[in-house]
Amino acid sequence: MDEQTFVFNGQGFMPSQQYSLQATTVSGDPYVFATGKTTPSGNLHIEGVWEAAAAPASMAAAVGSSYTPIAGFALDNTAWFITRVACFYSTDGGVTWKESDHTGDIWAGDPIEFVPLETIGVPYGALVKIHAIVVAGNDRTGSTVFQFAPVHGDWKYAYYQVAGTTLTSKLYFIGYLEWVG
Structure with missing residues (x-):
């Protein structure tokens, strides 16, 4: 199975908040493919993999949220x-x-x-x-x-x-x- 790796690093985010990475499928349906929580200093690091056949058609910037x-x-x-x-x-x-x-x-x-x-x-x-x-x-x-x-x-x-x-x-x-x- 062919997999793709992604890494998202960022600074200056709201400290201690949950962030989600959102993508859109080829058919236009949105979904969240990864989440992470910022450090007390506002740094964010999220990494993961997805199957190459299921790679998103487009992605949105991290959306901040303190909600589960x-x-x-x-x-x-x-x-x-x-x-x-x-x-x-x-x-x-x-x-x-x-x-x-x-x-x-x-x-x-x-x-x-x-x-x-x-x-x-x-x-x-x-x-x-x-x-x-x-x-x-x-x-x-x-x-x-x-x-x-x-x-x-x-x-x-x-x-x-x-x-x-x-x-x-x-x-x-x-x-x-x-x-x-």
Whole structure:
């Protein structure tokens, strides 16, 4: 298999921030192919490889972000109510927020629901926070903000659990799950 190596070095970036390198496929779809975090002095070094056949058609300069890149949300409904997953998203750095579409019903005892953000209408690169819609109850919105910018080949999902009753629902951030499919 023929592989290509890349190295990105830079100075003068915002210290201790997450940066992503974004590329575009031949068909025009954007994707993040590498991420890295700047040093406390603002230096950035990212290196890696990709298959020659999968080399990007074009690349964008590093895009700075202090938000964890994710592909979507994963929800475990342990409560005795029906939940739907949506999110609030922002395309202007968090100044304004819009609500996305939502999933179908997720019942107590269902397997963990993986929700790719593109399936609920979230634009690539948007900032996102989960919104758990509790049918006939109190909805819950997560406080952690992520960025919809999955690293190519690394499908990280922010993993949440919803618990309680319709009127006392709670939403817990558990960590991250990797989608392998």
